[in-house]
Amino acid sequence: MEQFLQQVINGISLGSIYALMALGYTMVYGIIKLINFAHGDVYMIGAYVGYFCMTNLRLGFFPSLLISMLVCAILGVAIEKIAYKPLRNATRIAVLITAIGVSLFIEYGTMYIASPNPRSYPRLTGFMAKSYQVGGLTFSAQQILIIIITVVLMILLQLIVKKTRIGKAMRAVSLDRDAAQLMGISVDNTISFTFLLGSALAGAAGILVGIYYNSINPLMGMMPGLRAFVAAVFGGIGIIPGAMIGGYFIGLVEVMVSGYVNSMFRDAVVFAILIVILIVKPSGLLGKETREKV
Amino acid sequence: MLEITNLHVHFGVIHAIKGISLTVNDGEIVTLIGANGAGKTTTLRTISGLKKPSEGTIFFDGRDITSLSAQERVKLGISQVPEGRRVFSSMTVLENLELGAYLRKDRDGIAKDLDMVFERFPILAERRKQQAGTLSGGEQQMLVMGRALMSRPKLLCLDEPSMGLAPLLVQEIFDIIKDINEKGTTVLLVEQNASMALQIAHRAYVMETGRITLSGTGSELMQSEEIKKAYLGG
Numbered sequence: 001m002e003q004f005l006q007q008v009i010n011g012i013s014l015g016s017i018y019a020l021m022a023l024g025y026t027m028v029y030g031i032i033k034l035i036n037f038a039h040g041d042v043y044m045i046g047a048y049v050g051y052f053c054m055t056n057l058r059l060g061f062f063p064s065l066l067i068s069m070l071v072c073a074i075l076g077v078a079i080e081k082i083a084y085k086p087l088r089n090a091t092r093i094a095v096l097i098t099a100i101g102v103s104l105f106i107e108y109g110t111m112y113i114a115s116p117n118p119r120s121y122p123r124l125t126g127f128m129a130k131s132y133q134v135g136g137l138t139f140s141a142q143q144i145l146i147i148i149i150t151v152v153l154m155i156l157l158q159l160i161v162k163k164t165r166i167g168k169a170m171r172a173v174s175l176d177r178d179a180a181q182l183m184g185i186s187v188d189n190t191i192s193f194t195f196l197l198g199s200a201l202a203g204a205a206g207i208l209v210g211i212y213y214n215s216i217n218p219l220m221g222m223m224p225g226l227r228a229f230v231a232a233v234f235g236g237i238g239i240i241p242g243a244m245i246g247g248y249f250i251g252l253v254e255v256m257v258s259g260y261v262n263s264m265f266r267d268a269v270v271f272a273i274l275i276v277i278l279i280v281k282p283s284g285l286l287g288k289e290t291r292e293k294v
Numbered sequence: 295m296l297e298i299t300n301l302h303v304h305f306g307v308i309h310a311i312k313g314i315s316l317t318v319n320d321g322e323i324v325t326l327i328g329a330n331g332a333g334k335t336t337t338l339r340t341i342s343g344l345k346k347p348s349e350g351t352i353f354f355d356g357r358d359i360t361s362l363s364a365q366e367r368v369k370l371g372i373s374q375v376p377e378g379r380r381v382f383s384s385m386t387v388l389e390n391l392e393l394g395a396y397l398r399k400d401r402d403g404i405a406k407d408l409d410m411v412f413e414r415f416p417i418l419a420e421r422r423k424q425q426a427g428t429l430s431g432g433e434q435q436m437l438v439m440g441r442a443l444m445s446r447p448k449l450l451c452l453d454e455p456s457m458g459l460a461p462l463l464v465q466e467i468f469d470i471i472k473d474i475n476e477k478g479t480t481v482l483l484v485e486q487n488a489s490m491a492l493q494i495a496h497r498a499y500v501m502e503t504g505r506i507t508l509s510g511t512g513s514e515l516m517q518s519e520e521i522k523k524a525y526l527g528g
Binding site: 165168178179183186 | 442
């Protein structure tokens, strides 16, 4: 039982990172119906920026977190403006292929600049290096940090989406782009803002995974990116709370499979889940069945 | 107020609007009637900036708006109620109305207009916290009209407001349009329900396959034999 609870804690920590990434997938999909395959690479850049801030600039964790989020936000907006915006009226497959191209460009561009070798994150010091025993369970300070930061960011995101003017514009554009334009909403600005939010969250996820696993490399975004994508589909792509639930779910599944079955099977199970969802309920856990209009 | 000259619109190789010209004067209700596929909705979408014309000009209040974005046109005072009651379904009635005032900054004015909309459509006040997608067809039509009024438009363009509504509701919607116009908003009304539209319109245009084939005052067209035959059922 103790071992199980310990796995739950590990799963929630890892799931937090997937949830942060899944939010970016789901928001971008909601607004332009694109699976942004470069999203995992924005997360990788977030990890590198955090590494750079903490080692080269010797900044603390929190300033590094903010800088990572900021740099990734700018990167996300730039990707949208340069790569996706010119294709606004192109077929969806054209944009999808472009997204894969952007992904490869960022991965191998980073390899060229920062070398393909993995780097290890600096050790955290002070209270952040401690771990806490409660009952028979161990909470590392990193896990607590990851969970708290994720929850704070999710609450902020919900406030932005539900309460602010731009958040309402985001929802309006994702529900009905033409009608939103008739309200005077600028679709381009709203899409940029969506990339900004999603990419900032990916940046946060990147630096959090850096302190959690210690090792980063230019291809680190590929598999987590795909798992976060599965998380978004599991919760119902386009639905923000769905991405949160999906992220935690995939995190737990991964940890449980690694812990009780065999860690080699974890991705097989994650993608089996994807296949099952697509067969049983393609709209996801929170998705509504939409009938095609005739 | 609105002056369209020699407007052409293409969808790829399809020539949907073939050189129409029409005018809407201050304070009028002008209706554009015609069969399905005549190009009425395309004309409205071109006026509101959702569709770019391939040729021709659109002037609004003496200003050339042909190349302006939809957003800028809303700012100038053109508001469109799209066809098929496009409410933001998973947002509340209140949020829908607030989005209608998206470009306005005058909080007091917005609050006042919100009261005005609730007064005109009391059912919306009752359902303000409800998701717009759960409203009935008639209520959704009222919501999109209220939403369009929230931008305080000079010109209100309505696309098929009577579509799919019960006759009693249609009458109510047309009474409301008339009232909105009497309170000072110019109206451009696209309708398939020609008899209702002609009754409240000052002037009317008839569209057929991308061209305007007839125009005149509402009552003139109601008397016209051609119109009677084609659109008024005898």
